[in-house]
Amino acid sequence: DKVYDYVNEDFIWSYFSKAGYRTGAIFDDYHVTAFHYQKKGWDKPPVDYYHRVVVLAKNNDKLMKATSSNCFGDMPEITFNHDFWIQMASTFNISQSKPYFGFSFSQHLTHDNHNKASAGDHLYHGFLQELRDKNIINNTVIIFFSDHGQRYGPTRSTYNGMVEYNTPYVFLVFPPWFHRKYPHLIKVLKINQERFTTNRDIYETLRDLVNFQATTKLGDINKRGISLFQEIPRERMCEHVKISVEYCLCNQLTTTNISSSMTLVLALTVQYKLKSLISTVRDKCSVLNFKTVMSVMEVQSETARVNQTTVNSTRYQITLMTTPGDAVYEASVEYFHTTKKSDVVGDIVRLNLYRGQAECVEQPKLRNYCFCN
Template sequence: MPNAIHDLKRLGYLIDTPACRMLEYDPFDASIKKFIGEPLEMDCNSDKLSPFTYTEGFRIKINDDPKLLQHYNVSLDSLACCVHEVTRVSQNLTNFDESCDNKYTTSECYAICNGASKEVATDGALVVCSRNESKSGPFYKNVHYFFHEDKIRDKIARHMERIKSHETLPLNFILMGVDSTSRQNIRRFLPETFKFLSDDPSSMDFMGYNKVADNTDVNISPVIMGNRAEDLMRFKLECYKKQKSNHDSCPLIWKNFSARGYATVYAEDAPSMGLFHFNKIGFVQPPADFYARPYMLLSEKEIGNPKANNNHYCYGLQSTTEVVYEQILRALNNLSDKVPVFGYFWSATYTHDSNREAAPLDYPTLRFLKQFTQSSHRNNTILLFFSDHGLRFGDIRSTYLGALEERLPFATLLFPPWFKDEFPETWRNLLVNQRRLTNNYDIHCTLLDILHGAYNTSLNLKTPYGLGQSLFLEIPTNRTCESIGIPWHYCACQSSSPTSIGASEVQQAAAILTQTINKLIENYPVCAPLTLKEIISAREYQNHQNFGQGTVKKKIWKVEDIHSDNRDCTSI
């Protein structure tokens, strides 16, 4: 029935402070179970093949495993492989076109065969293998990624001086983001990953991490630039003055890390959906020392399969997310013994459009985390595994819990095992903050502490607008959404209960809503005035806010869904 009221399986509260209560509930609660769907099955390497080409250092070699040669029905004598070096096309900040961040060139063919190899001078290369004298075309393609040190020689020299003078060495910092993924959906479809992180004694799960705005742009820019979400939406930022402006002048946090000698890396798995590229130009010049976009564009074109909406699930024998994970490990393996590394990595292909499509990422993510934690990098790296928001569309959004988890992305910090013993007060604060209201601005402030190596005594730096607080400091219990820049609409600190759609307050709220919409469209002649047909559901909210000695509970009636007899007004 449209007006049926489901009883939630309440498990208590994730956050329970005088100013904020966040509901804890079963991720498979009856009210949302039918909208979750079955896990997507996707295997980019169902035959469990090893790559036909691989890298050693900066060289590309052919895998001469007899089983692999048999699979491809080829011998080393009948084989012709070409290596094409890939170079991003350079343009000038004073003279560029709108496709400046989508242009790259591939070199002429460098042939490798009969055990030969090719040393690659660029950070990316395409390999194409065919059978000699065959007209059937290539039987194998792959794109390989590299991290050449030439461009960061000055940073390496600076780091060597630090080592000689016995300075405290900076920690690497890795931002690993997965688009549109709530903490609840990690529990649903990445259960092994969630368990691994939960069991790690050096990880911090920020259960009250609340987004500050709607989509990716306005939730990630506060993290990496410290700006207010509203400034981005209103084009108030200098580097966002126009929708078609380039973003080279944006105050990206890794520029600060670069100035302190960090090698910087930027990679996204879905080029068309990039943070600075969806309906935008992107960058005229590379925004980081190592910028994966040209090679991701090439991968999309040459080895992308099968298609997932506007993107590809696989790049060759790997999922697009696995390619990103591999780049994290390669960056750390190749660079971190010579220079500290700051990396911004983002995966959107699997998770952007559906909760269930996250399922194929559980094993690759678990494997990546195991590789990372078992490596030497664990001892000198802080890793943030996080998202921008939960799923923003689909039928689950019509439910109360679906709307709630859309506001609550996941955010987990993974620290070196020695961190808690070296900085016990900071560790105590982090433990407390796991169950406090936190947001994007807090992560930015924490990055500022990490930038300055302020682990023991936080510098308590703020964003340019005074928002946020380092997670190395204890978050106060009187913190409200309003006080830290989270609009009421996105605030998850709200106790609520379903209420009868026949209640007089609900009828009045629906009437006011209809009148308000009609007021908004009255200047559009093609839009017919709306009349209320049906109220589907309603909830009564109690917004907890701390004032002086007591807590005021403000009742807010929210009509969650109404139907109208009139046609859609599509011209607004």
Template sequence: MARLMLRIKVSMILIGLFCTLYLGLLPLSEWFERKDLVAAPEEIVFVNTSVCHVSGPRNPAAFCCAIEPINKLRCRMPQLLTAVTQDGSNFLEANKISEDLNCRYWLKSRYTRIHSGRYTTDGRFDLKSGANRKIKIGTGEQIVRIRCSDKFNETKYHDVHYFLPPPDRKLKPTESPEKLSVMVLGIDSVSHMHFVRYFPLVQSFLENHPHTMFLGYSRVGLDANANLVPFLGGKSRRVAVSDFLSDEKFSLWEGFKMQGYSTAYGEDNAKGILSGRNGDEELPKNKVDFDLTPVLVEMDNHTRYSIDLKERIHCTAGRKFQEVLRHFILQLVPYMQGMLFFSFFWQSQGVEEYYEYASHLDLSYMMLLKKLVDADILNNTLLFLMSDHGLRAGEYRMSLQGMKEESQPLMVAIYPEWLKRKYPLAVGNLEGNAHSLITPYDLRETLADVLVLGQLKNANIEVGMKRLQSQPAHKLPRGISLFLPVPDHRTCELAHIPPLFCFCRELTEIPTDDGLVLRSSRFLVESINQLIKPFGQCRQLKLEMVLLAYFLDLGDESFVYELRLRVRTTPGSGVFEATVRLSDVLLLTSPISRVNHYLGQSHCVGDPGLKLFCLCV
């Protein structure tokens, strides 16, 4: 009997232990099951409208063929001097000089004609080995070039510095509750997926700040200039309440200046996107208060040296040009704290040429954004972190994924928290456009609304929404403010996106030896020859091979047929892409894009547009 009772007790204990373990582990097993159910999708959706759906792999296969030894691309000259402004005076500060040096400097104002060799004054000073010394240069805004030589007259240091003294706090304007500063922070040739791959720190920063990532942002032109000029200066019809920028020659620079904003512009290239071939052709005269161009031109003319074989990444002394640009932005922070600003900054060196170069920018851009937060700049600023297109040339661009990413540039809007509280309908529309098909023309209309921020109140936005909804499809404006809902039926044609840059259409690969494909490909090459024919120094090209051919589906109701072609030409092995429409006559329906590097083949022409096609005799 005692044994029986013992067995019963043991059985009850075991049953209780089993139930405890089972019931305790059940929530854990359910947690694992739920985790599987909500696993991240394998694809990311870029555009999701009734007429366009564009998606792609969330984690595209690793690409190793374009890896460059970018970790070795460092400036090889020493940085012996730094520029500091103290108590209203400008100084060159020397630290730990290793040998006796004799230095000469030249001063000029940024208002001096950019390519002029004139200097307002010059002077000399000595640096002794091991000495820490400050050399007073002058006062106010100045550009100074310094060359230091040793006793054998060998140059040991050659650099250009820019002095921008902090603003006078007494001149701080009265803050307006109905104004918002604007900053464009651009990185060339970065697609959305390239940003996902190589900017984890910036992505973590964004998670903690109000922002909208526009995955349906598309380019409308081949290069940076063709995509940014429509943004900063292109004409577009308005659908919102006001119409500040209806004049075709009315650029955003002028619009913001008229509204009392200070303006700033800087690139990391003396011959940049907006500066033009002569340094100041594209920017409106007298519309930029703080311009880095004269500093970069002085560096480009005197102190520049390259650190890569392609000669696309430049240094001055111990600093890359891109570091000079970021320092310029930080120099402007005290000004941005006290006044309204419209500022445009753009980096292109390195990222245009090297697939993995973007990975070395993540930390610096995260730190820059953090400093803007710490200085309270972003609490009163709409910031566009953006690009112009993806990688345009190289091995990765030759892949199907690279071809798609070229037309899916990065576009993120970062804004203060109070903006959504104050204008809920407008910002709600902004966030709702995350997967809409949008272009640089829309960005321009959005900033036109920022100029009259008070009109983003719900009642005004409702009027604009009704007006937009009443527009028939064929009369939709080219640019639509992102504070309004971009119509669901907007197509690439309605958004003025050329066929070569539109991935709303399905691509069907067809044989490259098809008769129509060969005829269209020869027409494409002949179109290139017509472009370069007036230039005798450029060789005429012949079709060597059709590399790829796609049929573009324009829908069942269309009687038009288009082909997307990739061809290789001889001599020179240039690889080009374009779309050709098949009708009674062949017609190019897109710009012609070159998708492999031409390096020094086009040295005999200066026009960037011709360099794509010209093989010098």
């Protein structure tokens, strides 16, 4: 229930602000961002230039949103956001008195349908071209990133969809002169293209840019985040960066011919866990029972390889549909052969939308597991 003001100093823009940077932030929707979806955001603006009031006014203006949810009047929503950064960068480039840092997050276009991404290609191309033509790119580091891949829909239920969901993209663009002046850093960045990296590493990279030393070394594998100016250890795995099993792509999945009785054990284990998750809202949510098992795969966990230990258990990844509501879930279940017991490992991930089914509960996490009575 708290606002984010009490931890705002931990956000990356605060590091830049303390170093003398002007800071700005803009989102295309202030209802479904990581900071605002069923959360209270901030009481005070978290950055120097915060576009929340303007975006809220435009989103609430029926005339401005009449033609398309992805447009403000006759202007594409993405272009509106890009113009904000062009104006900010152009203004501060002229003054040259203080550097600037900007954070932007756009989700409207592709949140519900990733196939719409191509509709923004020419707009992003135009944005980058304008940055180049106005020489803004000459003193700016640009980072394009995503928080996750497609979370819902038919694609997500496939193996390729699972990989795409768990491997958000990131692109780093440095000025041409940076390549010439710091070839040793560019070399490390290229090495890290083939290493296991996370958005936590981007956070550390940005902190390095605040206090830029132009030095590099082998990163500490025991740190959750490593600057990309340091070489990421080749041996790095999910356990080192605290990525739980349901999101880890280092694990090997193989098809398995387990018995129907074992399949039933796994399904009932997930069913029991789902029931326990909604225990505090049982007066509002129906108990979910598994309707059908869609797939079961055996997981060769990387944890045993990291710790070089042998456990008398087998881990499975099971995908099933529940009733009522036909929710589709994916879960990792550990079966212990000695005790004949099983347990869900990590979170149970929902693969289809809960929209229209879970509005009776306010807690964001519980909505994934609720079908309102």
